[in-house]
Amino acid sequence: MFGYIRVFKDELKIKEYNAFRAYYCGLCKTLKTEYGFFARMGLNYDSVFLALLLSSVTGEETKVCAERCMANPVSKRPVAQNNQSLSYSAGVMMILAMLKLKDNIRDDKSIKAMLTYVLLWRARKRLMKRYGELYRACDAHIQSLSGLEKAKCASVDEASHAFAKVTETVFVPDFIEEEAPRRILAHMGYLLGRVIYLFDAFEDKEQDEKKGCYNPYLLADTVPTAKDFEQSVTFTLSSIASDYELLTLKRNKPILDNIIYLGLPDTLKRVANGIPVREKGEKKHERSL
Numbered sequence: 540m541f542g543y544i545r546v547f548k549d550e551l552k553i554k555e556y557n558a559f560r561a562y563y564c565g566l567c568k569t570l571k572t573e574y575g576f577f578a579r580m581g582l583n584y585d586s587v588f589l590a591l592l593l594s595s596v597t598g599e600e601t602k603v604c605a606e607r608c609m610a611n612p613v614s615k616r617p618v619a620q621n622n623q624s625l626s627y628s629a630g631v632m633m634i635l636a637m638l639k640l641k642d643n644i645r646d647d648k649s650i651k652a653m654l655t656y657v658l659l660w661r662a663r664k665r666l667m668k669r670y671g672e673l674y675r676a677c678d679a680h681i682q683s684l685s686g687l688e689k690a691k692c693a694s695v696d697e698a699s700h701a702f703a704k705v706t707e708t709v710f711v712p713d714f715i716e717e718e719a720p721r722r723i724l725a726h727m728g729y730l731l732g733r734v735i736y737l738f739d740a741f742e743d744k745e746q747d748e749k750k751g752c753y754n755p756y757l758l759a760d761t762v763p764t765a766k767d768f769e770q771s772v773t774f775t776l777s778s779i780a781s782d783y784e785l786l787t788l789k790r791n792k793p794i795l796d797n798i799i800y801l802g803l804p805d806t807l808k809r810v811a812n813g814i815p816v817r818e819k820g821e822k823k824h825e826r827s828l
Contacts, residue, residue: 542583543738543816544731546794547801555793557617561603563587565619568608569629572621574662578629580655581636585735588798590628591791593712596720598789599623623714630670631709637663637674638681673709680704693758699736706732720786727782734775734803741768742810769811776803 546559566587570578594601599622605615619625637659643652656663667674684701692698710728711721740747740754744762747754756762763771783799809816 541735541739542585543735543803543806543810544585544588544798545802545806545816546584546797547805550801551794551797555797558603558791559587559591559794561617561619562591562601562625564606564608564616565601565603565621565625566590566629566632568606568618569621569625570632573626573629574633574665575659577655577658578633578636578662581632583632586628586632588795589631589710590624591795592724593627593715594622594624595788595791595795596715596724596786597624601625601790623712627712627714630666630673633659633662633666634670634674634677634709635705637666638678642681642685676708677705680708688753691753691758693755693760695737695740695755695759698740698755699733702736703729703732706735723782723785727779727786730775730779730782734772734779737768737772737775738806738810738816742816765811765813769807772807772811773804776807779803 546556548556551559563582563584567579567582570582601622601624602620603617604620606618607613607615608618637656640652640656640659643649644656680701683704684698687698687701707725707729710724710731715721715724740756741763743752744754744756746752748757780799783795788795806816808814
């Protein structure tokens with residue numbers, strides 16, 4: 540996941556933004572506790588959204604404490620304490636990060652990816668012990684996507700479908716047992732995965748062309764205009780909102796409303812019009828896929 544699922548800060552109350560940051564910091568600390576210091580390198584906003592959404596659906600209590608960390612050694616910041624949603628989201632983030640590294644090593648012979656993979660080797664062993672089945676399911680979908688890339692597939696729909704199957708899989712944890720929310724989360728995860736893939740492909744098309752990297756938009760007969768891209772993805776965002784409205788949320792609704800109804804449309808406008816999604820000085824996180 541790439542960090543495209545973001546809050547629209549201008550419309551968030553201070554207490555809501557602090558709550559969002561508490562989950563961000565909580566996920567960071569959970570990654571360190573469960574998978575080690577280097578696991579935090581792949582932390583992104585999409586993973587935070589998953590933790591927020593799952594905790595809202597389950598209604599589990601999330602304790603927040605003020606703590607210091609390396610990023611904020613002087614002043615204490617609110618940090619959400621580990622719970623099953625944060626723990627699961629940390630596992631998902633690690634699965635996607637490890638699969639990305641594996642893909643980079645296989646296809647690009649990346650030295651950086653090899654070194655990072657070595658640093659995360661112990662974390663991978665813990666990950667496979669806890670989420671081996673989920674890892675293998677995601678890996679199968681990634682293999683399908685890799686096959687399309689090697690075949691130079693020109694269909695954006697086919698490529699985005701393969702990626703969306705990954706997010707569909709990880710959006711349905713075992714601890715949510717009711718069938719109705721499981722179906723909703725699966726479909727919502729699928730659509731979000733499709734949107735994330737389209738965002739990334741459209742935003743990176745010029746860079747991919749220069750580097751000679753795979754991008755389905757570059758292989759298609761015509762590249763959609765900004766207007767056509769925005770209209771197409773807006774339809775998918777409306778379907779995501781429809782799924783979201785079917786969920787019974789027990790906490791964090793104002794934050795999730797902000798992300799679904801303001802954050803995602805804002806990201807779409809930025810991507811369509813070539814405006815950087817990330818704020819000045821903010822680095823693009825190491826991509827999970």
